[in-house]
Amino acid sequence: MTQSAKSKKVLILSNMGPSDLHPEGGQFVVNQVAAVKKYTDDVDVDFFYLTLDKRNMLHAVLRYPLFLLRFIWKYVFSFQRLDVIHVHFYFPTILLAVIYRLFRNSKVKILVTFHGSDVYAYQPPSKIYRAMLKYVDEGIFVSEQLRIRANLPIGQQTVLSAGIKDDFRVLGRVEKRFDFIFVGRLIELKGAKRLIKLLENMPENMTCVVVGRGPYATRIEELSEKQSNIHHVDFASPTEIAQLMNASRLLINLSAFESFGLVMTEANACGIPVLATDTDGAQAQIRDGQNGFIVPNDDAWIHSNIIDAIIRCQGVTLDSVNIARANTHRLSNIAKSLIQRYI
Secondary structure: OOOOOOOEEEEEEEEEEOOOOOOOOOHHHHHHHHHHHHHOOOEEEEEEEEEOOOOOHHHHHHHHHHHHHHHHHHHHOOOOOOOEEEEEOOOOOHHHHHHHHHHOOOOOEEEEEEOOHHHHOOOOOOHHHHHHHHHOOEEEEOOHHHHHHHOOOOOOEEEOOOOEOOOOOOOOOOOOOEOEEEEOOOOHHHOHHHHHHHHHOOOOOOOEEEEOOOOOHHHHHHHHHHOOOEEEEOOOOHHHHHHHHHOEOOEEEOOOOOOOOHHHHHHHHOOOOEEEEOOHHHHHHOOEOOOEEEEOOOHHHHHHHHHHHHHHHOOOOOOHHHHHHHHOOEHHHHHHHHHHHHO
């Protein structure tokens, strides 16, 4: 496409992006950037982000200061002015956007997408957290439940999920090789410890596949090596994940906190139900008995009942209405909505 001479200059700014060590980092933001570029030539998009890499203690300490310095050098001292800064993950990333407004362009429009951890981890909000809100022109929340929970004094507020790629769809007649699939970062917040307890007690006639990396990946890999009914994939492309979902009877989500949980939308788009702990994301998406089931967000209950719950839920099939509901979150729709805000 030919770049319009009058196109808006938009910066997508995130504190979570991909790297060689962590190719999965911030994939939903990466996907949004690609989709926006695909659907318009009226927006000149740049993407500036911090990776998840923490190579050593010194790097872990200095990564944010270096991120700030690189931002100032590249954008504050630049001859070209930004018209819009879209911040993903509010705090502390918002500080960079505010610095740009104060020292480079007082008219820059600042949008912020709140993803969940940037709300949950800052309760109650600090003084600086709240002070930066006055610079936000529009707050975009990935679910209505998150918007209500955040209760932030932002004048213009919108609910818009991160969006799912077209890869996630019903693929037709696919053999169901797995009783359930788990997809996500293998960290405690996403239910990795709960998952490990489940796998350690899983009956031999039950099969599963776990897709994800993180601190608990080593233990899951050990279990997969000992037990042939447990399969672990550390990283997979959206197309590969969609194939694995189609080959599964059920997706389980064991998160302690989940603002939306795009993986649940992806599973429904692939025609499989979701068994999820009671979180904001589950409340936003799951209709009990129709496209999945919500279970207590409690360790003791999960340890005692999750296997029986998985068995009970395996017979649920999604009708066309519930699959269509998931399809409203297609990335193409999300990108077009964002473009309207940028222009």
